Amino acid sequence: GENVEQHPSTLSVQEGDSAVIKCTYSDSASNYFPWYKQELGKRPQLIIDIRSNVGEKKDQRIAVTLNKTAKHFSLHITETQPEDSAVYFCAASWLNDMRFGAGTRLTVKP
């Protein structure tokens, strides 16, 4: 089955700085790569996703890049704000089989 690795496990940045989280996946058949944000005690919520036929996608301060050849994808958050503090999970999916990375705890210091 799919194996998703995510780094770093924790990330601390100053407000206004950028944050980058990286993931690699093992199954070349995976073709959908979402990123979820989970705040303490809440459900995971989709913040951005990308499909394998696209190399980059941006939504305001958030962007995701995908390198299919290298089987890695990254989340970029610019101009971070304290409310960005949460755990972020990457995931990779083929058909209806979605597996998550171990998560990154992002702390944005005011």
Added chain:
Amino acid sequence: DTEVTQTPKHLVMGMTNKKSLKCEQHMGHRAMYWYKQKAKKPPELMFVYSYEKLSINESVPSRFSPECPNSSLLNLHLHALQPEDSALYLCASSLLRGGSGGTGELFFGEGSRLTVL
């Protein structure tokens, strides 16, 4: 309605009890999922139903028994659980894309927090 509703929100049960977790969605999604999430860990896939048929079973112990009575409902029947089964159980649903389109966004419920004594 873009919600996935899970009940109960909290459940405490003994190791000899039988209980069920319930999940409901009315978004017309034909894939429904059970994930288990322990504290500070990612969601771990347990079961997937596609068109009301079990399509993925991640070697979950038989004390967990899923059921999909119709396209809107998903149950997880619990029996003879162990304390290590205490976790947040998340239900999710998604569209199924035809051909090689794969899955789409997973919509998660708020979860059922299970404590096994």
